[in-house]
Amino acid sequence: MLFQVGGQGARPTFFEMSAAQQLPASLRAALSYSFGVFALRRPSLHKVLDYEDEFFALLMSVLESHSLRTTDGSFSESLYGLRRRPVNVSVNRSNPGAESNVKVYDSALRKRQKTLSVVFLVMMSPGRD
Structure with missing residues (x-):
């Protein structure tokens, strides 16, 4: 999908996220x-x-x-125009109630991140009902 449907800029909508999450189970059944x-x-x-x-x-x-490797997103994420980006989260341990700093990078995922993503996507995919 090359256009945004009802979302705010680069943020995916709830329906895009839900559809991307349900696609592997539907593909398996088919x-x-x-x-x-x-x-x-x-x-x-x-x-x-x-x-x-x-x-x-x-x-x-x-x-x-x-x-x-080609789109920086899983198969179902790439069908809906979503992609993964690396994030650096730092938490202030001295003040637990304070907000954490989150930096989102525009660069591509590193090889280790891609490998871990594949492992988790395959191992955590929904099984048979």
């Missing part, structure tokens, strides 16, 4: 159903269905790493 239908015609695809979780994790790791 792929599971598609492979189930294809397995009716091709019995060799039953092996893929036996290892559905591992197959989906491998597919998502490739998809998410490519998306983070």
